[in-house]
Amino acid sequence: MEHEFIELEHIDTSVAAKNFADLLNDNKTYFLNGSWGSGKSEFLKEVKRGSQNKLITIDFWRLSDTRSTIEIAFSKLHPLLYWTIRLGIILLVAVSILMTNVVDIGLSNYFGGSKPLILKLGGVVALIVAVWQVFKKKSNEFYCFSLSKLPKFSKVLIIDDFDRMSEKQQEESYKLFSLINGKLPIVFVGDITKVHKSDDNYLSKIIDRQVELPFDLHPSKIWNNYFSVLEDKFNTVLSDDFKKRISSENRNLRDREHFNDYVNQEFFTRGKLGHVQVKQQLLVIYAYLFYPDLYMNLLKDEAIRVEESEESGFLDIIRIGHTIKEQLSKIQSSDNSDYPLSFKKNKLEYLLYEQTSNRTKIELDLLFTSNSEKLISEIIESDQSSDFYQYLSSQFRTFSKIMKEQLLTIVIKESIKFKNSPSMNFIVQESLNEVIPSYERDSPLTKDVITRIINMWESILRNENLDQSEIIYFLNKHDLLSFHELGLYYSDLRIDTETFSNLRRKDFFLLTYLSSKRLFEKFELWDNTIWEAIKLFDDREFLSFWISQSIITNGLGYKGFDIIPEDKRYTIWTGRYLFESPHKHTDYKESVISKIKPRLEKMEKEGFTFTKMEDTRFKVET
Structure with missing residues (x-):
């Protein structure tokens, strides 16, 4: 909006202008020195307001005029006399021509007996004008004579942009100066370092005083x-x-x-x-x-x-x-x-001329203090390139303790609803950093550090009514602890109790149990207790469990384990060649697929699609 614009205030140079105006009471020659755009014109306007003399400015550099410098100066210094002479000559020539026999429109009848005299006078004037045009160069002599004789009546001649004039124009200005020097104050305006004749110090010979612009400029x-x-x-x-x-x-x-x-x-x-x-x-x-x-x-x-x-x-x-x-x-x-x-x-x-699309800090400040559904939506959906995430990552440390707790509460509630995002992970990690700084969590984590992390989060998560399995789920999902680290701490988990069947994330509880027993992906060593525990999973738990065991994939990577695609399409790996042993083939048909086949068939009837494939990415052809 216009009222928001930054307006450049007028720079007050009235004192310096008054001092310069006082100098112009002497009929001397001055050079007002300053580079182009430095404020010389504005300063002269200030001088004009405070001077009793009449400042007459000529800018030969801007004029597209075929008249000589002398004539232009005369027209500026004596405009009334100059235009009276020119109009008088034009009038007399026009009259003399109109009164001739060739162009006679009856004008001579108005002069009665004075007609012969008027005709003679018009002829003389026409002759003078004709001669004037033939010897046009000589016409400057009249203006030169007039400039040297006529009084100036408290006038000051300003020759503006002197440094930008051509060398020829500057030389003609020097001729003008020689005619009127001492008869009125003369001010040359420009950058003295760019004057053509500065090399031989010619200008210094005709300048009485060099004046610099005031320091305020x-x-x-x-x-x-x-x-x-x-x-x-x-x-x-x-x-x-x-x-x-x-x-x-x-x-x-x-x-x-x-x-x-x-x-x-x-x-x-x-x-x-x-x-x-x-x-x-x-x-x-x-x-x-x-x-x-x-x-x-x-x-x-x-x-x-x-x-x-x-x-x-x-x-x-x-x-x-x-x-x-x-x-x-x-x-x-x-x-x-x-x-x-x-x-x-x-x-x-x-970049200039581009429009912005990101939100302002003020807008995001208001969003974060609103604790609204919009804020929750942004936390869940924003990616690392969004302005929301960039604001969050840059401003989180400045948030109040209350706001940080509110954000963490939102993340915990949404995380249990199978949601995940960079913003959620950031809030969780920063909350941990404030209690246990990252430099205290060097890999591999010690048992003491693992214990401190779990103790911290258990006190927070239990207050949000998370059960044991959900606490494990939260810790692993947000990269606080790996299954290996969780297994080291939770070494006494049991899956053969009634409590297990009531857990809300049985899949993560079982995965931690397997890690504690060093049975991760060792399907041949799993006893019936484990397979019976798997039968208690709901569809989401079943899928995420086997994604974690690298048997099933939904194409969304490890972080997408909780997401069930709309088309419900999954790939089942019936066997694979391992990266570390590309010549060795591991077959899952008997150790896994045959045992979960009834559950897969049931889910297919409910709209899921499972495509069986061999994982040959690391196979080495012989």
């Missing part, structure tokens, strides 16, 4: 003020490297205005505020404006590298911060965990 001053505005507007602190680098490049008022236009365009018109990291977006805008080659590297996703030879050339500016090239290289490689996403993680959002 100096690049370091205008940008420091602007940085303060940006920091207030975006509620951020810009790096000293960025601020010092821009200040050192002498970017002037016009550069600042262009930069601010793009800041308004990207942050407000395109709505990027809150969707991007402010410092990185400002750097990309700066590169777009002043380093187009480097911006093209960003656009093409080409790495920006600072060569050793370049580094040696940067030694003189190390004290004022890194180069823009170095800073751009840094944002390409910076994998910071802040939110919104960094340039490296979300490049498209930072």
Whole structure:
């Protein structure tokens, strides 16, 4: 919205302008020095407001005029006299022609007896004009004479953009100067280092005083003020490297205005505020404006590298911060965990003229404090590339204890409903890290660490009414402990009791039991107690159990063990060649398939499809 735009405040130079206006009371020659876009024109407007003299500006560089410099100057300094002469001549010529016998429309009748005199006078004027056109170059002599004799009446002549004029125009300006020098104040405006005759110091011979723009218009001053505005507007602190680098490049008022236009365009018109990291977006805008080659590297996703030879050339500016090239290289490689996403993680959002699609931090703050169905849905469905997950991973440590507990409660409840997601796993892992840091959990885990992990989670999960099997399920599902580690702790599990049949995740209870007895995938060693326990599984438990034993697959990988596909299609491996022993074939037809065949046939009647296959991925042909 327009009211959000950053407006550049007027820079008050009234004191310096008044001082310069006072100088113009003397009929001397001045050079107002400043680069293009540094604010000279605005400063002169301030001077004009505070001066008693009439400032007359001529910009020969912008004029597309065939008249000579002398004539243009005369027309500016004496406009009334100049146009009176020109219109008078045109009028007399027109009258003389209309009164001739060739073009006689009766005008002469209005002059009565004065007709012969008027005709003679018109003829003389027409003759003078004709001669004037033939000897046009001589016409400047009249203007030269007039400029040197006529009074100027407190006028000041401003010759603007003097440094941008052609060499010929500058030389003609010097001729003009020789005519009016000492008769009125003259101000040449431009960058004195770019004046054509500066080599032989010619300009210094005609300039009485060189005047610099006030310090308030100096690049370091205008940008420091602007940085303060940006920091207030975006509620951020810009790096000293960025601020010092821009200040050192002498970017002037016009550069600042262009930069601010793009800041308004990207942050407000395109709505990027809150969707991007402010410092990185400002750097990309700066590169777009002043380093187009480097911006093209960003656009093409080409790495920006600072060569050793370049580094040696940067030694003189190390004290004022890194180069823009170095800073751009840094944002390409910076994998910071802040939110919104960094340039490296979300490049498209930072490129100019692109629209944003991610949510702002404020929007996500509100979502996380809502404890709504929408929040639950996001926790379940968001993947690692989503803005929700990136926000969660970057901000979780800043959440209050209450919010962390609420998020963990949501995860526990949804996890038992067979749900799983990167966000759920992250919340679980971070909850563990706050009690037992990752550096204390070096692999392989010691029995002491395993005990600490289980004790921590049992106290939390039992408060959520999870039974023993669900606790095991939760610990393994979220990669807190492997079945091997669970088997080391739960070494006294029993599956031949009535309690087992009432467990809500009998499959994970049995898998932990098998691990504790070192019977994982050793089907020939399973006794009847195990096979009877398997018969107590519901369909989901049955499928996830055999997926864990590598007999059945739904094509969704290990993390998809709880998911039953809509088409209910599964593959049963009747045998396989092992990776570690590619010449050895293991057959499951008798050891497994024959024992679970009745259950498979029952499930097929209920809509499941089981395709029997040999796993030959690691088979070596002989």
